[in-house]
Amino acid sequence: MPHSQAASPSIALHRVAIIRGSRVILRDFDLEVESGELIWVRGANGSGKSTLFRALSGLLSVASGEVSISGAIALCDDNLALDLDQPLEKAIRFWTDLDGIEPARLEFALETLDLIGLAELPVRLLSAGQKRRGALARLLASEAPIWLLDEPYNGLDQANVARLDAALSRHTEKGGIALVASHIAPTVNVARSLVIDRPRTEMAA
Numbered sequence: 001m002p003h004s005q006a007a008s009p010s011i012a013l014h015r016v017a018i019i020r021g022s023r024v025i026l027r028d029f030d031l032e033v034e035s036g037e038l039i040w041v042r043g044a045n046g047s048g049k050s051t052l053f054r055a056l057s058g059l060l061s062v063a064s065g066e067v068s069i070s071g072a073i074a075l076c077d078d079n080l081a082l083d084l085d086q087p088l089e090k091a092i093r094f095w096t097d098l099d100g101i102e103p104a105r106l107e108f109a110l111e112t113l114d115l116i117g118l119a120e121l122p123v124r125l126l127s128a129g130q131k132r133r134g135a136l137a138r139l140l141a142s143e144a145p146i147w148l149l150d151e152p153y154n155g156l157d158q159a160n161v162a163r164l165d166a167a168l169s170r171h172t173e174k175g176g177i178a179l180v181a182s183h184i185a186p187t188v189n190v191a192r193s194l195v196i197d198r199p200r201t202e203m204a205a
């Protein structure tokens, strides 16, 4: 299976602040992640895990601080981003074709998450857990060395939790980075956990 990675992906945040609306979500936030690390991102509901991922993906700007990222990022969150009317494989292929990714890579991602039998089914007919696996297959098929997974285990049965964890393990063994925001622990290779604990009432100046 071909697997291209940035030579050495990394993430470095220094004294980052993120404000949403009038509220400070993260303040003086530091983070350093190196090639091969799987980080379990933890924290209470509303603490800022998704906010952090959206900022790392460039979907939210930071109010202050330094952000240095080496390597492309793939984000898998609650936004399915697959055409509901297309068969699953074709819906994912829309994205992999845009990135010039070879079909074999998509096939491997579908196999990894046991989706070959569902490849021709329109996305809208998939169950919640199957849709989640479809979104994860899109991430697995990408060539991005940095994976951000926001609550990836939601809706997955035990067998698919194990499949995802095995894929995370392979990704980091090959030098990729994975940040997993979850209320349950990944079962493999967690380099460390990052606890997000923000001051809940702080308002932006």
Ligand SMILES: Nc1ncnc2c1ncn2[C@@H]1O[C@H](COP(=O)(O)OP(=O)(O)OP(=O)(O)O)[C@@H](O)[C@H]1O
Binding pocket: 020, 021, 022, 023, 025, 043, 044, 045, 046, 047, 048, 049, 050, 051, 052
């Ligand atoms: N568009 C927005 N405007 C203002 N505040 C927002 C906006 N989006 C999110 N927030 C707030 O930002 C805070 C962090 O939300 P976020 O989704 O990052 O939390 P989370 O740690 O991922 O939570 P959960 O565990 O529930 O998924 C929450 O208090 C939320 O209300």
